[in-house]
Every structure is written in C-alpha cells, then in structure tokens.
Amino acid sequence: MPKAFKDLTESEILALAVSLEEEDGRIYGAFADHLRADFPATAEIFERMRGEEAGHRNLLLAKYRERFGEHLPLIRRQDVKGFVNRPAVWLSPAISVEKMRRTAEEMEMETRRFYE
Numbered sequence: 386m387p388k389a390f391k392d393l394t395e396s397e398i399l400a401l402a403v404s405l406e407e408e409d410g411r412i413y414g415a416f417a418d419h420l421r422a423d424f425p426a427t428a429e430i431f432e433r434m435r436g437e438e439a440g441h442r443n444l445l446l447a448k449y450r451e452r453f454g455e456h457l458p459l460i461r462r463q464d465v466k467g468f469v470n471r472p473a474v475w476l477s478p479a480i481s482v483e484k485m486r487r488t489a490e491e492m493e494m495e496t497r498r499f500y501e
Contacts, residue, residue, distance in 0.1 A: 397458060400449060405499065406445060408461075410436075412492065424482055
C-alpha cells in the first residue's frame with residue numbers, strides 16, 4: 386500500500402532519492418543505447434546524463450550509509466502516494482528522439498520538484 390510522502394521517515398526519503406537517481410540513470414542509459422548508431426552526438430548527451438545521475442546516486446548512497454548504516458530500504462516511486470508513474474517509453478523500439486528529449490525534460494522537472 387503506498388505511503389504518503391509526509392509520512393516517510395528521513396531514511397525512507399533518502400532511500401527514495403537513491404532509487405530515483407538510479408532509475409533516471411538507467412533510463413538515460415537506455416536512451417543512449419537506443420540512439421548510439423544513428424544519433425551518436427545525442428547518445429553521448431544521454432550518456433553524460435547517465436553518468437551525472439550515477440554520481441548523484443553515489444553521493445546520496447554515501448550520505449545514507451553515513452547516517453543510517455548499510456541497509457537501504459526498498460522504496461520506489463510507486464510506493465509513495467502522489468508520485469507519477471512513468472510509462473516505460475524506453476522499452477519501445479519505435480521511440481523518437483524527440484520523445485526521449487521530452488521525457489528527459491519531464492524527468493528533470495520531477496527531480497527538481499522532489500528536491501525542493
């Protein structure tokens with residue numbers, strides 16, 4: 386059963402942040418892989434974005450371990466009321482470059498809202 390964001394503990398919020406950064410990085414990596422052959426410059430942009438998300442995840446994970454120890458609770462966007470579930474557009478073999486760009490913009494806006 387999803388939990389309201391306001392009811393999450395500090396450790397759950399930090400664990401959620403780790404999960405979200407990892408998810409975003411994996412999506413950007415999928416976009417890069419999809420585009421590499423036909424749009425190498427755009428693929429490289431998504432690859433850099435993937436690297437940035439991995440860096441964010443690593444920093445958050447280090448902060449989590451410092452504060453709460455090794456066990457990172459499993460908490461995902463679908464476990465929190467009000468979080469928008471993303472359609473898995475990255476699984477579509479026919480996804481356009483423009484759709485990937487729009488999806489990335491939406492993801493970055495969602496991330497900004499999460500951290501505000």
